[in-house]
Amino acid sequence: MTRRPYRLVRVLSATLAAGTLLTTAACSDGGDGDGSRVSGVTASQVAGKRQTPSPIATLTTDRARTALITEADIEDDWTQVKDAEAENWHDSLLIGTVDVSGFLTAKAQAADCQRLLDSLFDDDLLGRPSGASELRGFEQGDSRMLYQVAAYERTDPQDSLNWMANLPEKCDQFTVTDDGEQRTVQVVDATLPGVGDAREGLRVTVRGRTGGTEATLTLDVAAVRVGNDTITVTAGGLDGGESDSAEQAVRLGTQRLKDVLAGKTPSPNPGEVQ
Numbered sequence: 001m002t003r004r005p006y007r008l009v010r011v012l013s014a015t016l017a018a019g020t021l022l023t024t025a026a027c028s029d030g031g032d033g034d035g036s037r038v039s040g041v042t043a044s045q046v047a048g049k050r051q052t053p054s055p056i057a058t059l060t061t062d063r064a065r066t067a068l069i070t071e072a073d074i075e076d077d078w079t080q081v082k083d084a085e086a087e088n089w090h091d092s093l094l095i096g097t098v099d100v101s102g103f104l105t106a107k108a109q110a111a112d113c114q115r116l117l118d119s120l121f122d123d124d125l126l127g128r129p130s131g132a133s134e135l136r137g138f139e140q141g142d143s144r145m146l147y148q149v150a151a152y153e154r155t156d157p158q159d160s161l162n163w164m165a166n167l168p169e170k171c172d173q174f175t176v177t178d179d180g181e182q183r184t185v186q187v188v189d190a191t192l193p194g195v196g197d198a199r200e201g202l203r204v205t206v207r208g209r210t211g212g213t214e215a216t217l218t219l220d221v222a223a224v225r226v227g228n229d230t231i232t233v234t235a236g237g238l239d240g241g242e243s244d245s246a247e248q249a250v251r252l253g254t255q256r257l258k259d260v261l262a263g264k265t266p267s268p269n270p271g272e273v274q
Contacts, residue, residue, distance in 0.1 A: 086137025183208030
């Protein structure tokens with residue numbers, strides 16, 4: 001993996017009336033059991049109707065840093081790296097210009113796919129945070145994990161989650177070119193634990209040449225919203241994806257963020273995920 005410096009009580013009568021409708025909707029729900037998706041309901045519809053409780057605390061820089069996961073929160077042999085090193089993690093396989101000719105609605109679809117690659121390279125999957133932001137990096141062999149906690153005070157992170165939800169369809173498979181070299185990119189949906197107020201997961205695979213040899217970069221990508229604050233996880237490398245570790249980081253990391261926003265101190269020994 002190439003590293004390159006570069007610069008996510010109503011009234012009783014009303015309750016009874018609504019209860020009938022809710023019961024009918026619940027019986028017809030065909031969504032996934034993990035709660036990550038709801039059948040027949042778009043992300044934008046959910047976003048428009050969501051009623052998210054206001055967090056107790058504003059996510060300051062110190063709180064964002066406290067909400068970051070540690071080695072104890074993820075399995076296997078992940079080792080935390082220095083912050084400066086993690087900030088400079090950028091993979092050259094993600095650099096390239098999307099081939100517009102490969103899309104039916106060329107400009108719009110190509111722009112979304114280009115945004116995906118650029119945001120993965122720049123570590124701003126959900127856009128630039130408008131509030132506090134902290135990140136932490138971990139290594140395990142040739143695999144890496146980048147974990148970020150960020151506040152979006154002036155923008156709605158749900159918009160970016162809605163954008164992510166459409167990428168497996170819009171960017172199912174496409175080609176990028178860099179310095180005459182062509183690479184094939186595939187984007188598929190990934191299931192996440194049912195945590196936070198909303199969540200989206202992807203697996204991104206890039207196949208091409210690096211350093212004169214053929215290589216395949218696989219990244220498991222996850223984003224979770226808690227109010228207007230988010231966590232993002234990117235894990236993987238040339239050895240393959242890291243879906244299990246990414247899922248554990250999402251599960252325990254979301255709880256850490258919720259604890260911090262509630263004025264609690266996260267547990268230093270989170271233990272095994274059940």
